[in-house]
Amino acid sequence: MSKKLVLIDGNSIIYRAFFALPLLNNDKGVYTNAVYGFTTMLLKILEDEKPTHMLVAFDAGKTTFRHKTYKEYKGGRQKTPPELSEQFPILKELLDVFHISHYELDQYEADDIIGTLSKKGNEEDWDVTVISGDKDLLQLVSDNVTVNLTKKGISDVESFTPTFMMEKMEVTPDQIIDLKALMGDNSDNIPGVPGVGQKTATKLVKQYKTLEEVYNHIDEISGKKLKENLTNHQEEAFMSKELVTINRDSPIDVTVNDIVYDGYEQNKVSAMFKDLGFQSLLNRLTGEADEVTEQAVELTAIDYTVVDELTPDSFTGEEAIVVEMLSDNYHQAPVEGIGIVNDKQAYFVPTEIAAQSKVFKEWAEDPAKKKYVFDAKKTLVALLNLDMEIKGITFDMLLASYLLNPAENHHDIPAIGHRMGNQSILFDEEVYGKGAKLKVPEQEKLADHVVRKTNLLFAIKADMEKQLKQNEQYELFRELEMPLAIILGEMEHTGVLVDVKRLENMGIELKQRLHDIENKVYELAGETFNLNSPKQLGPILFEKLGLPVIKKTKTGYSTAADVLEQLRDEHEIIPKLLLYRQLGKLQSTYVEGLLKVVDKDSHKIHTRFNQALTQTGRLSSIDPNLQNIPIRLEEGRKIRQAFVPIKEDWIMFAADYSQIELRVLAHIAKDEKLIDAFQHNTDIHTQTAMEVFHAGKDEITANMRRHAKAVNFGIVYGISDFGLSQSLGITRKEAKQFIERYLDSYPGVRKYMDEIVQDAKHKGYVTTLMNRRRYLPEITSRNFNKRRFAERTAMNTPIQGSAADIIKKAMIDLHERLIDEKLTARMLLQVHDELILEAPKDEVEKLKNIVPAVMENTVELDVPLKVEYEYGKSWFDAK
Incomplete structure (x- = not known):
């Protein structure tokens, strides 16, 4: 070979x-x-x-x-x-x-x-x-x-x-060295000979073959200036040859x-792609996935009973319960069986037995009976689908593991057990398979695995609680994350009503708009072609219309979005093409995409909130991701019109924290100017513009305020001079000066950034206001790149994480207040810094007072929290 x-x-x-x-x-x-x-x-x-x-x-x-x-x-x-x-x-x-x-x-x-x-x-x-x-x-x-x-x-x-x-x-490989010696190279700061470009250098090398021969025949070279430059810079030329020689x-x-290459293992590469967020590259993998194999080590037998009937004596009042489902989409997936373990015995309960058992339902709904679960939210939704509402959950293994190990990607029971030294359990993939091979095994194997998971949960609950207390995170766990899980479960189960007809009409309208834009593009191009084909679009733009070529690919001209953005002002066809692409994505991803996940019977969407994913504590949502609906385009905002309240005489009510991260920064950094600005309700972006531009309020232009806004929010995310230069279209030098002026203006912020990094180096982690931890093992790394990322993370995590904690606490406080006030209103969604509710119209006046009051007073900071609200007949009208 x-x-x-x-x-x-x-x-x-x-x-x-x-x-x-x-x-x-x-x-x-x-x-x-x-x-x-x-x-x-x-x-x-x-x-x-x-x-x-x-x-x-x-x-x-x-x-x-x-x-x-x-x-x-x-x-x-x-x-x-x-x-x-x-x-x-x-x-x-x-x-x-x-x-x-x-x-x-x-x-x-x-x-x-x-x-x-x-x-x-x-x-x-x-x-x-x-x-x-x-x-x-x-x-x-x-x-x-x-x-x-x-x-x-x-x-x-x-x-x-x-x-x-x-x-x-026109040169050989060896002559590249002589060519570069004469030309020099600005990118590597190689001097070469002044006045000698590629054309002259090529001519000399073709004629004399090498640099040495050029100088051996220096007297023959025509051109007074060229000969003079070659003579005066002979030393630089030979030094340049030495520098460019590999x-x-x-x-x-x-x-x-x-350095043998034998290929890669698809499952390992896939796992890293998922971790990095490279979803689009997953289907390009060609390596052979590892086959699912049985574990070679034989597990110790576990004693349990498969029950066909439950009695009150089956429970002690302190049980671990695992509701087993094979799919992450627990709103639709069937329950495969239930494990129950207490200090006396272990059970596997087939789903149909649990669903029909009055005893099981009474136990599940009794708040006095303590239950330890894995993923309270999932457990709540799964049992609600079986027409019972679990109460009395006092421990959630998923949330405990997430708080203790926020950087971990795997928080399933076997992975947690293995991390804590308990090897007496198979991983789910070893029992169920994965991908196309995923299947429910025979009951004996299923029951054994589910009971092992439940037994592990019961066994290590105390150790996990002990760790949380040692980390001073038990209050965060019990008072914030666990109550929130139940609220999120109720929100997910409730779902959001979608006006399917309106969404379908939006699709029709978007198709018509796409058709109109298509015709306008054809008119501007002078011919018809496939707008979605770069091979057909490229020649139209760069040959027929003569636009400047920005980038070429192996197959022709690049018509990527970044290329078109650079050409936006070159021809009126370009903005049309960009709009066509944006509207096309709206149509396929959001209109058609949302229609695919609407429940056919209830016309509701049941998004799932990820509570144990981000290291900052932020919630995210999937299936669908309602946080990603593009709202910069009017057409994108209009998609929110399809989200409506459950009844005709109800409204959607949206409340949004204003500049919460900047307010958290002011509080954490104890910066007097920032605190004063928020306490006096000053426009913080104008204030910052005045500070960094040394200008009066009346002298601040819209562009100056835009620059100030970029650095205000950029500081929160640890922006660098490069990042700021990219977002504002300025040089890195200007961006660096801008950041320095900002930090000079707000010395408390500079002090906070220096001190938090030093504190992180000492402790190995940073915390939010509510003691959420983010571990930063690389903050003392000798590798500059790893250390720099950890330092940036140390600066921004306490800000972003504290903002996330505040919103979570506000959700818990608001949920309790709605119950206390005996209101019918209920929370449906949390999107970034915004809470969306639905309520009867006659409750609006109360909500206008209650919602902002609760959200603004959920924590006490050195600066006031500010909440803005709107309401209307759809989510769109509530913004």
Whole structure:
């Protein structure tokens, strides 16, 4: 079998990916755009090249052996944006999961590692492919070594062989060194010879072959200025040649035989993709998933009874209960069986027995009977579907595990047990299979597994409570998260009514608008074509209409959204195309998508709230994700018109915290100016603009206020000069000055940011106002990138997490107040900083007083909380 070696210039490709893609972050706030772009290219490389050996090379640091020759080597480069540097460790972790070798060597560059390994591969007569965006690597090209250079972005590459190089550049691979020595390279701060560009350098190299021969024939060279520059800068030219020459004999301690690539395990890569939020890449995986196998270790037998009847004596008043369902969508999934364990005995209760048992229902609904559960919300909804409302839940294993281990992705009972040293249980996948192979086993196997889970829950409940108390989180667990779980369960079970007809009509209207825009585009283009086909759209825009080409791909012109945004002002066809795409996504994702999840009988949507997911404590929702309905477009906002109250004479009531995170920042940072501004109800963005621009209130323009708003909210999220420059369209230098002026204006904020980082380094974690923890093990890392991300997280988690805690507490307080006031009104949704209720019209006046009063007084801060509310016949009208 022939050997195929692929060598990737890690720094070059990740840099290109970072600047080619908009800033993206996953649900944990981690920036992922560069890793996403790199991974997209990596999957294509694996598919196209089918390597047998592979390595990704990285630069080891800023200083290399070349700096001994020239101190200013690479001296003009801007500092790596922290949003990019934070992604290097993530990329390396991903490469490990792919089983792809990566390597760096102190004092040497990725080029040198690649040069050394490609030379070995060439000598062994292997087929070698090098992938980079750096033309310096073209010197490695040979009959066995092909260099694929990325052009614009990362998706479009050009393959360089000796023949292609001669055709395109008119030089041989070896002569690339002489070419660069004469031309210099601004990106690496290599001087070269002033006045010598690519055209002149190519001419000289073609004629004289090498730099040495150019100088041997210096007297023959025509052009007074050229000869003068060559003569005066001979030293720089030869130094430049030394700098650009790749060291192909670097002292690396890895050989080509060490970097075998045998493929990846799909399940492990899939797990990391899910963790990173790379949903769109999951279906591109081609590795063979591991087969589900039986655990080799035989489990100790467990004593339990499969019951056909329950009696009052079956319960002691302190039970663990597990309601087993195989699907996450517990609103629709059947209950497969129920486990019950107390200090005397263990039961497996078939679903039909529990559903028909008066004794079971009475026990479940008795608040005096203590129940320990896994996922109170899911348990509540599952039993409500069986027409019983569980009460008396005093412990929730899922929420306890989430608070103790917020960074963990797996909080199912077996995973928790294994983390706590209890191995006497199989993982769910080992019992039920997964994906297409998921199935309910025979009752004996099902019952054994469910009872083991219930027994584990009963056994480690006390240890988990002890840990929560040691962490000073027991109050957070009992007083906030557990009551909230029941409220969220009730909200999910209640659901939100959808006016299906209205949603269908919106779909019809959107289709008509799309049709109208399509015709207008055809009119502007002068012909009809498929708007959704880049192959057809590209020639229209860049050949027929003559718009400037921003980016090309392997298949033609790029018509990606970021490209069209840059062309927005070039032709009136562009805004039409952008609107067409936005409306098309609204139609497919939100109109058609919502119609798919509406219950056919009740016409309700039952979204599921993730309570144990984000490390900040924020809630999120899925199936559908109601927090992502785009509301910047009028058409997007109108989708909320389809969400209506349960009865004709009811209304939707929405209450929204105003600038809660900035108010939390003022309280935590104890900044006098911020506190004073909120206490006097000053517009905080105007106030900040006055501070940083040193201007009076009347001098503040709308643009100045916009800039101030960006930095106000950016500070909350630990924004960097790069991030701010991207959002405001200004230079990094201007952005840095702006942030510095902000921190000078609000010294309390600067002090908070410095102190919270130091505190996190000392403790290893940060906390919210209600003692929610986020662990930051990498805050003392020697790796700058990991440490920088942890520092940013330390700054923003107490703010975002405290805001999340406040909203959760407000939901609990409001729920109790509605009951105390004997109101029919009920909460339906929580979206970001907003609570949405439905209520009879005759309760509106009471709600106008009660809701803001409860929300504004749920906690006491140094600044007032402010709540704004609206109400109307739909969610749209309530905003």
